[in-house]
Amino acid sequence: MKFYDCKTAPSPRRVRILMAEKAINIETIQVDLGSGEQFSDAYKSITPLSEVPLLVLDDGTSISQVNAICSYLEEIYPEPPLYGRTPAERALVESANNQIVMNGLSAVAEAFRNSTPGMKNRALPGPHNYAQIPELAERGLARLDHFFKGLDDHFASTQYMIGDYFSVADISALVCIDFAKWVKKPIPADFENLNRWYSQVSERPSAKA
Amino acid sequence: MKFYDCKTAPSPRRVRILMAEKAINIETIQVDLGSGEQFSDAYKSITPLSEVPLLVLDDGTSISQVNAICSYLEEIYPEPPLYGRTPAERALVESANNQIVMNGLSAVAEAFRNSTPGMKNRALPGPHNYAQIPELAERGLARLDHFFKGLDDHFASTQYMIGDYFSVADISALVCIDFAKWVKKPIPADFENLNRWYSQVSERPSAKA
16 A cells, blocks of 8 residues: 655645554655645646545555545554444544534635635635635634634533544544644633643644654 | 434435435434524424434434434445445545535535525524625536536446446435536536436436435
């Protein structure tokens, strides 16, 4: 297997943290998103849609999308389980993880991509260009306020996203909160529950990934 | 188990089609999204976030999010498998399914919610109100053009989203294309490959769900 990564980007970090939790070592190739290496002919010959992260299996099968890569690694390297230990728990993890992507990570991306000069016409990832919409940058920040408040309320009564079980939903939430620093949205100091959870997951060795 | 559904809405239809393919019968309760029943105190006592669709297990566990509900049903009712038959195929299905949600269903929602008078301040689903952004409605339509073109190219060389294997990715794409009619975006007549696939999946009995 080969893992195409970008050390500075939040999406592949979700995969890196999962790999660190499972002590997985895969040949890793860095793709420099900053200089647009994903749009080079060389990289497009690997993935025409310029996707990073990407996992290429030994038989040449290419797997894109963070969730698909992480689910695949969970199947191949089941220990420790990060997607749940029972059907119901797996459903709760997937639901929480989806909500973090939809309400958290996409809100940061909305704020970041629609306000950053270097992201002009790159308001969405992928092969097509879309103009920045300043109102969308504002909306992203407003959504993050709600997202952080929702997490703070949630962690008032639970250790991790799903009870006392550390899962990929915690990994996604951690990456989201660190990504939010890019749009100058740290956790408010008075969100004690969220700050407690953030300290706890940030102290795991995998968080350095 | 109880399934909270809205017969007219696209998201729960993804679950209904999966249930029809697997011949699953679950007690189903209709929630009238048109009149805002999801915001009633009665429904909020079931799900504070007003989520539809929702699956409530016999022990009271609530599962929200289409993907989480469908994955759970796949585990409990494995035949016929709709999420893939091997780890690699499961990863390809999940990746394709994610891309349909991200590039297709969310583009229709963007166009629909930001242009429909009845959706004023409901530019995003969920408990919080967000103003409509007219440029976002236009962007949604532009994204759909790319999405349809990508599907037409894809179906030039493959029967279903993943080779000759019918999966949840086909279900999501079918629901997306029918949802796109809400924003007056039918499949262009000259997209012969996409029209061929659409006829084929629409003729399955499950498509009536």
